[in-house]
Amino acid sequence: MLEVKGLSKSFGGFRAVSDVNLAVAEGEIAAVIGPNGAGKSTLFNLITGHLQPTAGRVVVDGRDITGVAPFKICGMGMGRSFQRTNIFPKLTVLENVQAAFLIHRGQGPNFWSRSERLYRTESEALLASIGLAAQAWTTAGTLSYGNQKQLELGIALASDPKILLLDEPTAGMSATETHESIALIARIARERGLTLLFTEHDMAVVFSIAQKIAVLHQGRIIAHGDPATVRADAEVRRVYLGDH
């Protein structure tokens, strides 16, 4: 489903990501972990086209998407969330999701219809599935932090992605919020048969839902495999224990 081959990125002389290979199969839940500054966000931005790689390729569903502009990648079935919360703060929750439907269903060049009537049912259904139905008319910017993260997931889902990239989906959340949010993500991924790739700093979260884990350290993958393998890996233990 998603294949990353020999992906590298240098800023000046600094190699933020170097020769990363990853493969995520359809319907799989995979995580990229690593200490701060390991290059996780850079890797994500390379995959989604926000950054241009120095070398390497990104292939989705057999199509080479290396260096394609971010707005086009979305149309190819890849949705993403950001580490910083990224919503449309002055619009209502419903309008946030509706906007994503509008653009995904090709209504952007429509100058004439009334936007608030379009995809109303779809938007409401989506909000219900992510547990925000009651807040549909709330201004998005006034939602609690956890709810904003939920909404961000909703916006990504509106473009009906086959593969979803989540950058630190639980960053800044309380323990309860983290727990609920992970349960939600796991349920949605299951229901929709999504392929999921996420980065995460909370190890408990990672080992609870990921089927496959890759460990990034100083821009390189130092271990990958199922949770048990990664947990037992000597190199990983050294990096993590040495770090703390």
Added chain:
Amino acid sequence: MKTNDLAGRIPWTLVVFLAALAVPWLGSRYDVFLATQIAISGLFAVSLNLLLGTTGLVSFGHVAYFGIGAYVCGILMKTYAMPFSIALPAAALGAAFASLVFGFFCVRLTRIYFAMLSLAFSQIIWAIAYKWNDVTGGDQGLPDVPYPDLDWMNSIPLLGDLRIAGQFYVVSLVVVGLSLAAMRRIINSPFGRILTTIRENAERASAIGVDVRRYELAAFVVAGGFAGIAGALFGIFSRGVFSDYVFWPKSAEVMIMTILGGIDHFWGPVVGAATLVLLNQEITSYTEYWSFVLGTILLVLLFAFPGGIVGGLSAGFAWLRRKRGRAISPDARRLEATGAETTSVEVKRA
């Protein structure tokens, strides 16, 4: 949408339009003069707000497209004796085309650089208008732009009673009314909604598949076209087109109108235009220091009412409604949300 308020049921837009239409019959010659100016400035300010309020683009050169509309219409009608029915669409198309060319470069830049480049382009238009004597009349301008041929109105009851200035006002009001209706429709359309997502968060917009530059350019062209219509009407109304119309402080002036009314509401800029035109008349009869007053108004606005008149009013109404313990309709809540600027700004920072 539905409130049980009587006030909610009255089609306010229509009422205001009809009231405005009655001005030539009920008001003085001077009232017609003011009303024409308000209608045209209102259209100009709303067209700017499509960039400023809807898309979040700070254009400091919007007057260029107003000016191009004025010159195209004025030159066609005066120099080439073309009818208004051709000159007006030509003015809109000319301004839209210029917006397409200039906008193509502008949308590649962000924020302060966008503002600077739009300013540079408008100054280029000004330099051309100021120096190209053969076509634009240079610093002498293009005086005596004729009124459109409105003789056909003379045979119509009521309309026939009006002087030419009154008849032209009716024409202007209809053109402005149709333009505003079209723009309102565009802002409420899916296209308009996509523009608001760009204003709110361009990065997120591109992540859901919005080609940000392309949409910004489209907004720029639409806004430029309507500014061109306003300019064309203004050239005829003021009986001439002069290079002063495109000098950069005019861009600032229309921006002040827009902000004064409130950029978060469709009708804000119209309210701002009306306020500024009327205030100008009042104040200039007492003192020659209009700029001083305008600057002071602007300062008060920036510090006390950043949401403008309409923003302030709707926040006030929402507060009253809350006080009366009424259930708040989604619409009102949305209005309130636009008033509550601080919250959203904080969120953006977080």
Added chain:
Amino acid sequence: MTDLSFLFTQFLGGLTTAMFLFLIASGLSLVFGVMRVLNFAHGSFYMLGAYLAWQAVQWLTPLLESFWLAALFAALVVAVLGGLVERLLLRHMYGKEELYQLLLTYALVLILGDAAKAIWGTQQLSVSRPPILDGAIEMFGTVLPLYNLFIMLAGVAIAVIGWLILARSSAGRLVRAAALDREMLGALGANVGALYTGMFMASSFLAGLSGALVTPIQSIVPGMDVEVIVEAFIVVVIGGLGSFWGTFWGSLIYGQVLSFGILIMPSFSLFSVFALMAVILIVRPWGLFGKPMR
């Protein structure tokens, strides 16, 4: 040979314009570099400098004839005014959208423009040259008024002094740090508030000084504020917003383009400078000598 001396005259004319604009634009550029505020009121400060210098000359005349004292007085008053503006008004706009900052400084343009009209009227005023610089010298067949020569030297002097302060002093280090990375500055424990006020006062001082220095060769009229600010914008854009040396070179380029533009296409010199500004913004938004920002 006559041709050559004619070209030289044009060149010197361009150089005088350039150094003038550098005096004005350097302050504008510094403020943008450090505070990211595009100050429309900079032209108004320049205008106030001119009027105040005229006023001071009137006051001083019975006692002593000192243009220099008048110029210094004007620049200092404008600096104080700038400090007040920063402390009382501009400070509240930091961190808000650029639109509000632009409009705030534009409000000052409106207010100060009319205030000047109210105080000094709409008639043209002028100040005579300081006697010591009343003559002219001849260079390669070109007559150069001493005062113009003085302006050129003053421009170079300000450039060197400014550069020394920026490169050597601790305040200069802070300014450069701020231009590169604003967030770092607060983190380093610098008193950002005081730095901004100081910056803005220095910038206003330069604006006031250049306004005062222009009085002997240009008459003081209402409207000189909005005219000069656009010219200063062009210069700053050419060199690179926020770059000190960029502004210096930008002024030189602007002066020559204007001077020789008139020669080649008389009616298009105005057009050519704005076109130059547009082209640079399109090709290198950070200017010929600036560095790209985030």
